[in-house]
Amino acid sequence: MDRFGNRYALDPFFTKLTGITEEAIEREGVTLQVALSGINSFSGGARFWSWGKDELNMVAVSCYIAGVDPPIxxxxxxxAVKLLLAAGMPAEDLAKTPSNKLADYYSVEHPLLHGHDALDDAxxxxxxxxxxxRAGKLRPEVFEPV
Structure with missing residues (x-):
């Protein structure tokens, strides 16, 4: 939605990249408030880890534009970038490795993953x-808030 509450038309590049269509949004889409409340409920209070600062770039800005209080x-x-730094991944490698290529970077066996697919990236x-x-390169306490 834009700042006036009008829905943006999807760019064809976005649809090609993600597979999300106007029809899918019409059929399955929910409001931002409903989506975030559902995610918050699903999490059970657990921390959300993202590849970057999604809480600022996605959640906060979207809530601001929609005029809703963030439910999370x-x-x-x-x-999660800080976790990889703690595990010893060089910063220059982090800067050029997208989330969907992390498993490949570490030669971790996995099923075929598609970039720009939220589930596969996660x-x-x-x-x-x-x-x-498992390799002992990352300690569980790194996941705790400082």
Whole structure:
């Protein structure tokens, strides 16, 4: 939605990249408030890890534009990049490795993953973090807030 409450038309490039169509949004789409409340409920209060600062770039800005209070507190978000830094991944490699290529970077075996697919991107990060934890390169306490 734009700042006046009008829905943006999807760019054809976005549809090609993600597979999300206008028809899918009409059929399955929900309001921002409903979506975020559902995600918050699903999390059970667990921390949200993203590949970057999604709480600022996506959630906060979207809530601001929609004129709704964010149903998820900022303290529930964190940046998974800091986990990879703690595991010893060089910053220059982090800068050029998208989330969907992390598992490949660490040579972790996994099913075929597609970039720009939220689930597959999250799976790549998840497979990588599990690998680093099992290898002892990442400690569980790094996941705790400072």
């Amino acid at each position: 507190a900022a303290r529930h978000f964190d940046n 799976l790549s990060v998840s497979y990588t973090l599990q690998h680093l934890l």
